[in-house]
Amino acid sequence: MNLPLAAFYVAAAVLLLAALRVITSRNPVHAALWLVAAFFSAACLWLLLYAEFLAIVLVLVYVGAVMVLFLFVVMMLDISFDKLREGFWRHLPLAGGIGFLMALEMALVLSSREFGAGAVPSPGAPPAGHSNTKELGRLIYTDYVFPFELAAVVLLVAIVAAIALTLRRRKETRYQDPAEQLAATKAGRLKIVKVAPERPAAPAQDAKP
Amino acid sequence: MTELAATMQGALQGWFGPVWGPHAWTVAKSLAGIVAVLVPLLLTVLYYQLVERWVIGWIQVRKGPNRVGWKGVLQPIADAIKLLMKERIVPAGASKGLFFLAPIVAVAPALAVWAVVPFAPGWVIADVDAGLLVVLAMTSMGVYGIIIAGWASNSKYAFLGAMRSAAQVVAYEIAMGFALVGALMAGQSLNLTEIVMRQDGRYGLLEWFWLPLAPFFVVYFIAGLAETNRHPFDVAEGESELVAGFHVEYSGMTFAVFFLAEYANMILVSTLASLLFLGGWLSPFPAAWGILGAPGIGWLLVKIAFFMFLFLWVRASFPRYRYDQIMRLGWKVFIPVTLVWIAVTGVMMLEPLASLPPFSIWFGK
Known part of the structure; x- marks a missing residue:
């Protein structure tokens, strides 16, 4: 038993426990936090496979951004926990069937000759000076540049669609235009008026007009 | 130093045997590195708070702390003892496990990220290839x-503070990430040591990336202010409307740990700004100037101190932003600016341009 193997077992055990708690915790906020733990352990497993770029990006994107927004939404929901658990037994057969089907499909794929553990030998340690990030960048921007651009366009369409669906301009909302605020000058806002004193003072002999 | 290390390694090999000896040496070396980084860091955090009160007092023409010890130098010790002695109160209806987990989760990434920060060539706990990515990932967990x-x-106040902070940090992380993308483009590496070494050259000050990457430099520092929830973006605490924001229910040491994380993050932002844009440990003077021209950790500390002072200066000078203005600045100003400058940096690095002056200073190497 060497150190990487021990690290693998620890990370895998934490991953399984966290994944189990995601679906068994009663509080959705706790479930989301367990999901964070699961992502983090998955990143540890990827690190053990020498995929350091993917591992760090998994933490950066999923833990650092996606799950923060997820928690943000989950915390603001007003959830009645009793209502959530309603109908558990009624839905169990269907959900269990789907779960069993998924497990069966995964087992079939992983035990097949093309994708089985025997078909993909361990790549072993990369040679010294090998940069995971550089290799990925080279592949994405040369061999796979069109699929990559296509994925980017699909994501852009998704962003535009999401914004178009949720954007509504309410008439009663008042907006500020910083450009307009900055363009304001003294001449446009301030008018200096010469006001005569209310009661004209008695004309003195030496007073200048 | 190397002799001592070799003796230690030999002793550990003998003690633990050939199988566990190398592992024991790795653990011992890492632990020594962690102590060598964290002890000065924690002392800096302790005294940064005192200096902050002095500086803000000086800017606002008042004295600041000057009672405990000579000119108040023992004030942070007194504060720490007070916070240690105080009772930790858990609010009724609080989720107790998470309530005590939160300060730990706040402080752990703030300290862990120092593993990849170099202080001089080779002075780093873990010299990983993707150092900059590790920094981004760790700061995003805070x-x-x-x-x-x-x-x-x-508590409603704490919850509102947390909501504000979440939206703000996610917004500014994008701009911050893009600013770091610019630094890694110019440095042509994700390794922090290599990015610093690429700013080395005979022009000294002008070789550093603050000049070609000026927009990134400004955006990075301001996004750093927002990311650490400091003035003028500290609406997550906002004492005038939210009492103290997310840590309003915390007392004693749990409260202090949040501050520890915040100040460690401020020092981290200062360090990264010095490393990526101001040449890290490189000297601004020509190499012929003897000790002034030699690179060394002293120069890095001077640059870090400058940025740390900037944090305090900004806090004492600017009023707090309104929340919609913060969001507008993050999404509508910083992200477009950084996106445009990434394209500009790419053009500057293209071949005919990269070998022409003045671009050859930075990109011709």
Whole structure:
């Protein structure tokens, strides 16, 4: 038993426990936090496979951004926990069937000759000076540049669609235009008026007009 | 130093045998490195708070702390003892486990990220290839401490602070990430040591990336202010409207740990700005100037101190932003600016341009 193997077992055990708690915790906020733990352990497993770029990006994107927004939404929901658990037994057969089907499909794929553990030998340690990030960048921007651009366009369409669906301009909302605020000058806002004193003072002999 | 290390390694090999000896040496070496980084860091955090009160007092023409010890130098020790002695109170209806987990989650990434920060060539605990990515990933985890604290406190003020902080940190992380993308483009590496070494050259000050990457430099520092929830973006605490925001329910040491994380993050932002844009440990003077021209950790500390002072200066000078203005600045100003400058940097690095002056200073190497 060497150190990487021990690290693998620890990370895998934490991953399984966290994944189990995601679906068994009663509080959705706790479930989301367990999901964070699961992502983090998955990143540890990827690190053990020498995929350091993917591992760090998994933490950066999923833990650092996606799950923060997820928690943000989950915390603001007003959830009645009793209502959530309603109908558990009624839905169990269907959900269990789907779960069993998924497990069966995964087992079939992983035990097949093309994708089985025997078909993909361990790549072993990369040679010294090998940069995971550089290799990925080279592949994405040369061999796979069109699929990559296509994925980017699909994501852009998704962003535009999401914004178009949720954007509504309410008439009663008042907006500020910083450009307009900055363009304001003294001449446009301030008018200096010469006001005569209310009661004209008695004309003195030496007073200048 | 190397002799001592070799003796230690030999002793550990003998003690633990050939199988566990190398592992024991790795653990011992890492532990020594961690102590060598964290002890000065924690002392800096302790005294940064005192200096902050002095500086802000000086800017606002008042004295600041001057009672405990000579000119108040023992004030942070007194504060620490007071916070240690105080009772830790858990609010009724709080989620107790998460309530105590939150300060730990806040402080752990703030300290862990120092593993990849170099202080001089080779002076780094873990010299990983993707150092800059590790920094980004770790700093992005710090927000969990704030969110969990706000939610677990079972208090409206704390919750509002957490919500504000989550939206703000996510918004500014994008601009910050793009600014770092610019630094890694110019440095042509994700390794922090290599990015610094690429700023080395005979022009000294002008070789550093602050000049070609000036927009990134400004955006990075301001996004750093927002990311650490400092003035003028500290609406997550906003004492005038939210009492103290996410940590309103915390007392004693749990409260102090949040501050520890915040100040460690401020020092981290200062360090990264010095490393990526101001040449790290490189000297601004020509190499012929003897000790002034030699690179060394002293120069890095001077640059870090400058940025740390800037944090305090900004806090004492600017009023707090309104929340919609913060969001507008993050999404509508910083992200477009950084996106445009990434394209500009790419053009500057293209071949005919990269070998022409003045671009050859930075990109011709």
